[in-house]
Each structure stands twice: as structure tokens, then as C-alpha cells.
Amino acid sequence: MGKIDDKKKKFKGKKKVKNVLEKKAKGLKLNKIDRKRIVKIEEKAALKSQVNKAVKEALEKQVKNSSTSIFDNDGTRESLCSESSFGSQPAPKKKSKKVLFSGELEHVKVFDKRVHDLQIEPSKASPGRGILRSPLDKKVKKLPKAVKVADEEESVAPPKKKLKVSTKKAVVAEPAEEDNLESVDEQTGADGSLIDVPKLKRKRTPIQVTKSVKEQLLNMPRKERKQFLRELKLKRKPEGERAQKCKILWEKIRMGKTPKSEKDEAIHELYGLVKGHASKLIYAHDTSRVIECLVATEREGIINNLFNELTPEIVRMSKNVYSKFFVKKMLKNGTKEQRDLIINAFRGHAPTLLRIKHAAEVLEYAYNDFANAHQRYNIITEFYGKEFILFREDNIRSLTEILAEKPEKKTVILKHLDEIIGAVNEKETLRLSILHKLMLDFFENCDEEKKVNLLDSLKDKIPEFIHTPDGARLAIKLIWFAPVKERKLIVKNFKDLSVKAAMEHYGHRVLQALFDTVDDTVLLNKVIVSELANEMKKLIEDDWGEKVIHYLVHPRDARGIDRREIAFLAEGDSNPHSKKTQADRYGQLYAAITENLYPYLAANFEELVFEANKHKFVAACLETTSSYDLFDRQVPSEARKSCNEAIVELAKKDFVPMDQEGFHIIEHPSGNFVLSAIMRCDSALPEDERLSVALAEGLTKQQIGSWVTCNRGCHILLKMLQVGGPKVVEKLKASINRKHLDGYTSKGANHLKAQLDGKVTK
Numbered sequence: 001m002g003k004i005d006d007k008k009k010k011f012k013g014k015k016k017v018k019n020v021l022e023k024k025a026k027g028l029k030l031n032k033i034d035r036k037r038i039v040k041i042e043e044k045a046a047l048k049s050q051v052n053k054a055v056k057e058a059l060e061k062q063v064k065n066s067s068t069s070i071f072d073n074d075g076t077r078e079s080l081c082s083e084s085s086f087g088s089q090p091a092p093k094k095k096s097k098k099v100l101f102s103g104e105l106e107h108v109k110v111f112d113k114r115v116h117d118l119q120i121e122p123s124k125a126s127p128g129r130g131i132l133r134s135p136l137d138k139k140v141k142k143l144p145k146a147v148k149v150a151d152e153e154e155s156v157a158p159p160k161k162k163l164k165v166s167t168k169k170a171v172v173a174e175p176a177e178e179d180n181l182e183s184v185d186e187q188t189g190a191d192g193s194l195i196d197v198p199k200l201k202r203k204r205t206p207i208q209v210t211k212s213v214k215e216q217l218l219n220m221p222r223k224e225r226k227q228f229l230r231e232l233k234l235k236r237k238p239e240g241e242r243a244q245k246c247k248i249l250w251e252k253i254r255m256g257k258t259p260k261s262e263k264d265e266a267i268h269e270l271y272g273l274v275k276g277h278a279s280k281l282i283y284a285h286d287t288s289r290v291i292e293c294l295v296a297t298e299r300e301g302i303i304n305n306l307f308n309e310l311t312p313e314i315v316r317m318s319k320n321v322y323s324k325f326f327v328k329k330m331l332k333n334g335t336k337e338q339r340d341l342i343i344n345a346f347r348g349h350a351p352t353l354l355r356i357k358h359a360a361e362v363l364e365y366a367y368n369d370f371a372n373a374h375q376r377y378n379i380i381t382e383f384y385g386k387e388f389i390l391f392r393e394d395n396i397r398s399l400t401e402i403l404a405e406k407p408e409k410k411t412v413i414l415k416h417l418d419e420i421i422g423a424v425n426e427k428e429t430l431r432l433s434i435l436h437k438l439m440l441d442f443f444e445n446c447d448e449e450k451k452v453n454l455l456d457s458l459k460d461k462i463p464e465f466i467h468t469p470d471g472a473r474l475a476i477k478l479i480w481f482a483p484v485k486e487r488k489l490i491v492k493n494f495k496d497l498s499v500k501a502a503m504e505h506y507g508h509r510v511l512q513a514l515f516d517t518v519d520d521t522v523l524l525n526k527v528i529v530s531e532l533a534n535e536m537k538k539l540i541e542d543d544w545g546e547k548v549i550h551y552l553v554h555p556r557d558a559r560g561i562d563r564r565e566i567a568f569l570a571e572g573d574s575n576p577h578s579k580k581t582q583a584d585r586y587g588q589l590y591a592a593i594t595e596n597l598y599p600y601l602a603a604n605f606e607e608l609v610f611e612a613n614k615h616k617f618v619a620a621c622l623e624t625t626s627s628y629d630l631f632d633r634q635v636p637s638e639a640r641k642s643c644n645e646a647i648v649e650l651a652k653k654d655f656v657p658m659d660q661e662g663f664h665i666i667e668h669p670s671g672n673f674v675l676s677a678i679m680r681c682d683s684a685l686p687e688d689e690r691l692s693v694a695l696a697e698g699l700t701k702q703q704i705g706s707w708v709t710c711n712r713g714c715h716i717l718l719k720m721l722q723v724g725g726p727k728v729v730e731k732l733k734a735s736i737n738r739k740h741l742d743g744y745t746s747k748g749a750n751h752l753k754a755q756l757d758g759k760v761t762k
Helices: 002-011 020-025 032-065 211-218 222-236 240-254 260-274 287-296 300-318 324-333 336-345 350-355 357-369 373-384 386-390 399-405 407-424 433-445 448-458 469-481 484-492 498-502 507-517 521-534 536-541 543-553 563-574 582-603 605-611 615-621 637-651 669-679 691-698 701-709 711-723 726-735 738-742 747-756
Strands: 098-102 146-150 169-172 183-188 194-199 207-210
Touching: 020 032, 207 211, 207 222, 211 222, 222 240, 240 260, 240 287, 260 287, 260 300, 287 300, 287 324, 300 324, 300 336, 300 357, 324 336, 324 357, 336 357, 336 373, 350 357, 350 373, 350 407, 357 373, 357 433, 373 386, 373 407, 373 433, 399 407, 399 433, 407 433, 407 448, 433 448, 433 469, 448 469, 469 484, 469 507, 469 563, 484 507, 484 521, 498 507, 498 521, 498 536, 498 543, 507 521, 507 543, 507 563, 507 582, 521 536, 521 543, 521 582, 536 543, 536 582, 543 582, 543 615, 582 605, 582 615, 582 637, 605 615, 605 637, 605 669, 615 669, 637 669, 637 691, 669 691, 669 711, 691 711, 691 726, 701 711, 701 726, 701 738, 711 726, 711 747, 738 747
Parallel strands: none
Antiparallel strands: 098 146, 169 207, 183 194
């Protein structure tokens, strides 16, 4: 307590002040800095008073010279600061003065905001535009510009933009051209008259000048001021005149009506202007397009000379929003040597380029579309540390192999990867395949803590990077590693994106991994499977979407996906967070897809089998459970009957062998395949669900008997005799004309004869 009391006594009596002027007024001791500040403040105050005095004198002269008086008809002057309606106290005054640039306003009246009896007319401006910018079909009035200063007692309406006047530098806008005044705006003056305010065609970029130059400009005539500003602009942009000439020629070249001879002459003239100055013109938004125009002419000499001139600028151009297109165009249309030169120019700069949005886009374009395997390896290893930049290897190895050979460098390499991933995974660069490769390498080799951190930063963004092979592989491993709570969040992030992901070359594998891993099938059916079921036509017609639907019907089926993918997905079966059995999980997902799948098959059977070439998919959906299935898959009875009816309707058509207008379902290769595959399962089905029974009951004897003229038709009849019941056999024997059948010697006909004679056929 003693120490605290001493501190209180020490600061007791110390006077607190807000600024140096108050400090001086209280008679406190001033240091050297305070005295300098006081001198500057006093100089500013003196200058301000002089300016105010001069402005007041100028205003008084202008009022005297004006033809209209600012007094009312009765000779009394209205107060510019009206009283409040709530009392006799005047409205609060504003301390700061405002400088208004307007036309010659003869009278300006400002009302207090608290006055309620003002009559205000509604704006006639179109929606989305300001009142002062509404174009009117009136003649433009050329009005000279005037400067009015509102004093504390005579304040005017505040301008929309506050102008800050600096003592050192001032902003001077270039005067508007007379031709640029396209429309007028209307404002109401004090006497109710309309005042026309010109509107500029486009906003001009202000030029910063010193105070002395500003005073000089204000005293100049208009023409001299325009000429002075034009010369000042040329001094600050020495290539401005050259750029203007280039744009004129560029416009001439790009116009389709320009004759070929004039266009060739303009191209040579334009190249003469650009030659030697390309490194200065390439970074502007307009002249960069001029150089791209020269590249688009496909003149090898011009393109090679421009490329040689701009070769030292490759890295810098990649970072610019306009010049990056030249680099990308040379990567696309250049020679192999030029591409290699661009990719080699990125050596040592890859980590820096990946952190910049535009440069990362160019680096990704080169890495993903044009770099060979060795160049890709060199780009990736730059992120492992400076040692890999200086000493490059000829052998291509993965990070796991590098760390197995040099385990002492694991900490340094993972530190570099952690830094670059943390710096860019929040930006748009998350979609780049380079970053996906780096994150996959980092996840496969880091410890548990770093994996948790990476999962926390990416669990909301997984749909954003599943379009690349490395990104999809990383997403699948994150799903396997994630606990139950994070898996639910990952599934929810696929809302409204499931169909798009299912149609991705690599993204559909992530959905398959979710079907294998997530135990919450209710959430899966609600978020993902329901969206897939609503877009059944789009998915089945797509190659990758068909694989997703096939996986829901036949998971881990080699007929639907590659065996290497099956082996990779099997690695996730041992994850510690999946508790539900595969049979239960797959069965619940299959039950959700059947509501839309089989009605679609029945309604579009002919299109799927004959036109879309999806006969294998249709046959797989209508098969019964086999020993290879991971769950007891049963096709709903009504769904199977509706599909059988669709097949019967196709089979009722008149059978004409080798019909040029279109093969019958019996003779068509895809149709015959589907019929054989479905009838192969008839023995395991109830009689009312068998396809052979539906065909025998739905077709006439004449229609069935006509099939013997075709080899494939004989095979279908043979299959019906083998799997059909007594009623089917009886009708087939009554439909087949034995004499007619004996006239055919095809392989199917011979097997059918043997079956009818009671002989065993293989």
C-alpha cells in the first residue's frame, strides 16, 4: 500500500491538457516540439483569416454586380439560418466552411432540417441513379464555373463529396470538354427557377499539383489551363502520346472493314511504334491489348521479337492484372522452346508467385497444362525449401521417398509447407492444383496435431478443391480422418453441390467415399441422395454421374468403377470413426434412391437401351442379389413389374429381320443383352415378377413364333424355355412352328431344336 500511495502523490497536481494551445494558456512549461507546433497553428490561423476576408470581399462585389437582388420583394432579407420550430433558439451552426463548385447560382437558400412545412417535389430520376445524374432532353447550357464559399452565417447545402484542401498539395481536375456535356440536370433555386447543371460524360482522373501551381492555374484563361494540364500529363506519362498513336492503329487493325493492304501497313507501323517500348506499354490496361493484338496477327517474326524483348519481364508480367495475358498467350501459342523459357523463368519464384492472385493463375496454367513431369516436380520441390531450388534432382520422387532418405529434413520441409498453406488457403488460390498437391504431401507426412489443424481450416471448403486428382484424394483422406461431428459438417457443405460433384471427373470419388464412411445415412439421404434422385436423367446420361448411381446400387462393383479405385476406397474401411456395418449403410442408401431410379428406368427404357448405350447399367439395376453384393439388394416388386411392362411394349412391335429403320429389341445387341441378363434372374423371382412370364402373357403366338428367324431370337426363346414355368413352356411350344424352325441352321436354332426335343444343351 505504501508504494501505491507514493505513486498517487507523485502524479498529484499534474495538470492534464488537450493540446499545446491549452498548455500555453495554462502557463505550463513548453518544450521545443510544442513551440514549433504553436507557431504552425498560428500561421495556419492567420492564413485562414486572410482567405476568409478575401472571399467575403469577392462575394460582396459579386452581389453588388448581380442583376437580381438577394433581398425579398418587401426589401427584407430572409435569414439563412431559420429558427427551429421547437423554440426560439437558432439552428446549430457548423464550424467548418464548405467550398462549393457550381454554376452561377444567383440565390441559394438553405433550410434547417427540423422545418416540417417544406414542400418537396419527388425526384423524376430513374431507379438506381442519383437525382443529379438523371438525363433530360433539354438543350445543354454552357455555364461558366464559379466558386462560392459559405460562411458560418451564410451556409449552403453541403456537397455530396467533401473536398479536403491541403496546404502543400491540391487536386485539380481537368476542365471538361464542351463535347462531353451530353445531358443537363435540374436544380431549383430560391426563386423557383430551374438551374441547368452540366454532367460530364466520364469521370476524369484528378491531377495532384502543389499549391503554387494551383494558384497559377486559377489565374489562367481556360484554353491556357487546358494546354498546361495536357503538357503536365504528358510529362508524368512520357509514353502517353505513343500509346495514343498505338490505339488508333489498333482500332484500324481490329476493324473488319479495313482492307487487307491497309491492315498489313498498319501492323508494320504499329510494330514500329511498339518496338523498344514494349516493356513500358505492356503493363497498362489499354496498351497491353495493343501488344496482344500484334500477337494475334500470327506473324512469327513480330511475335518472336516481342517475346525476346519481354523475356526479362516474364516474372513481373505474371504479377500484373493486364500483362499476365501476354504470358498465358505465349504459353498457349508459343513454341516448345518459348514455353520452356517461361517455365524456367519461374525458377526460384514459385513460392512468391503462389501468394499473388494473378501470378498464381499464370503459374497454375503453366504447371497444369504445359509443364512435363520433370518441370512439375521442380516447381513443387521449390516449396520444400531453398536447398531444392539451388540443387535440383533428375529423379522424380514423392515427398515420402525424400523424407525416407533424409529424415533429418522433415521438420524444415513441413515447416515451409505449413507456412505456404496457411498463407494461401484462405484466398482464391485454394482452387489451384499446385496447392492441392502441397496440402496432400503435407497431410500424408505431418503429425496428428497438424492434421487436426489442416482439417479445421478445410472442413468448410472441401467442395472447392475436389475437381483435381490430388484435391479429391486429399478430401477423401480428410473424410476418413475426420470424427463424426466434422463428417456431418462436411456432408452439409455439399448441399446444392451434390449433382455438380457427382458429374466431376474426380469429385464423384469423394461422394463414393462419403457413402462408404458416414454412418448418419439419414443426413446423407437428406442432403446428397435426395438431390441426386431429383436429377436422375442428367446423372445417368453423364459418364461420371452414372458411376455414382451405379455405386449406390452395386457398391464396390468392378463393372462400375476401376479396380484400383476400389482398392483405394477399401483403405478407408479401417478408420476408427465408422461403426455401422456396410450392409446396413448401403441398404439404407439404396432404399432412398429406388423411389426415383426405377420409375425413370421404366419410363425411358427404349432411350436408355437403344440410344444412350446404358444397357449394362439397366441390366445391373434389375439384377437380383448375388454373392458379390455387399448387402441384400431387392428390387421393389411394383418397380420390377413396371420395367417388365416397358419391355413387353417394345417386344410387341412387328419383328422384321435386319430392319434398316431400326432393330427390334430381340435383334438389337444392347436389347438382347438386357433381356438375357434379366431372364437369367427369373429362377430366383416369384412367378408374377418374371420377365419370361410377362413376355409369354403379353405377346401373341404369332409374335413369339416370328423370333425363330433370328439367331438372337432363338437364344431368347431358349432362355425362356429354361427359366419359365409350365405355362411359359406350353405357350412357347404352341407358338413355334417346328417346320419353320427346321429351315434354319443357326447356332441358336440348333440349341432351340435340341431343347424342344428334350436334349440337354450347354
